[in-house]
Amino acid sequence: MSDGSSIGTLVAILRREIARLAPGDRLPSSRDLITRHGVGPVTVSRAIALLAAEGAVVTRPGSGTYVATRRPQPAGGEPDTSWQAVALAGRHVLPDRPDEQSGTGLPPDTISLSGGYLHESLQPTRLLGAALARAARRPDAWHRSPAAGLSTLRTIFARQAGGDIGPEDVLVTGGGQGALSMLFRAIAAPGSAVLVESPTYPGALAAARAAGLHPVPVPIDDEGLRPDLLADAFAMTGARLLYCQPTFHNPTGTVLSPERRRQIADVTRAAGAFLIEDDFARHLGHGRPVPGPLVADDRDGTVIHLTSLTKPASPSLRIGAVVARGPVMRRLLGMRRVDDFFIARPLQEAAVELLSTPTWERHLRTLAIALQHRCAILADALARELPDWTLARVPEGGLHLWLRLPPALTEATVADAAATRRVAVNLGHHYFPAEPPATHLRLGFAAAADPADLPEAARRLALATRDHRPTTG
Structure with missing residues (x-):
């Protein structure tokens, strides 16, 4: 029998025994459990630790293990949370998807x-495991990370973005979805409009609405977002933010044509607005050359570039990057210090290891x-x-x-x-x-x-x- 199954079996036995005892009753000693059930001391200690974590028992060093006081069950069986309907009134309801x-x-x-996301068979599982193992062996793996992210990882993302982007223009994020939420909150005031392709990524719609913004559709065709309708939408709404996916658009797969790539950036710049370029699919091409990011040709900070490693690697590799210039980057750094201080360093180190090997x-x-x-x-x-x-x-x-x-x-x-x-x-x-x-x-x-x-x-x-x-x- 494996250690895991032994622990599970012992936990089940002890749960039945606890159910027969009263709060404060003492469980058999570790020595008695080892003798009675034919298991090792590690199995006993881990089973007791699991029960303690559940709140079923309390351990008193030098005294033993005792049945914990049971939490009182609410009258009627189910808790009454109806009061929350009043407390949450006026908040936008985000539908489950x-x-x-x-x-x-x-x-x-x-x-x-x-x-x-990719099926597990398409994910580089062994490569990810090896990268994480190498990262964990670094002596500074658990040190605090800079708010903007590790300089080596920012340099890699800057090189991928192209143009004259430098590491100082990159903010490492916890994947793409969280970065979208941060961008919408940082750039647009609640109640304002955000222009989006129609159709578009539902996660962007959810993040925009959660930030109190009103998504306004701009139709697309076979060449991508229509510049003429984009200009009209900016004029009619006064929006200062456009969200788009120029490369392998989700859900249609459209790639914004070269001419329109220039036009979309020019129209956004003329409106005094920001363009969030969601480049989630850069590493999901099917073998043909992929157009470069819009941010590579941007000189004045109009384009804010968003990329992530979750799509080509694994949903749990929650590492991405935002490329931005000017005051908006300083605002994003300020939000980082409020929201979560920094992205977990071991995961960043693993991303560096992953992206730095020829096997990637x-x-x-x-x-x-x-x-x-x-x-x-x-x-x-x-x-x-x-x-x-x-x-x-x-x-x-x-x-x-x-x-x-x-x-x-x-x-x-x-x-x-x-x-x-x-x-x-x-x-x-x-x-x-x-x-x-x-x-x-x-x-x-x-x-x-x-x-x-x-x-x-x-x-x-x-x-x-x-x-x-x-x-x-």
């Missing part, structure tokens, strides 16, 4: 076409091949199984396909039917800041356990929609 979870809490045998570049090349392969498999399967669904494009990067449903189908109908066939999908209306112009689904090809699952998922979706398609006559 369970469909954004990739493989979390899904029924067995479900094929995940939802979520925004090899991982990105391997990942590009795998993503392109999966993308093609799912696109072909959908065209074969569901020819009346409209695929916006076969993207050259990213993790998703964006599909418009035929008029006879609603998102909820398809999602419910898909769930009965054990396929998880993302509903399209979550990606629109206002009323969606049509019904859509976002289908991911990176979260499935195996590429062979993708044609099977398309087959199940076809069966599900046939089961629930309305009849006429």
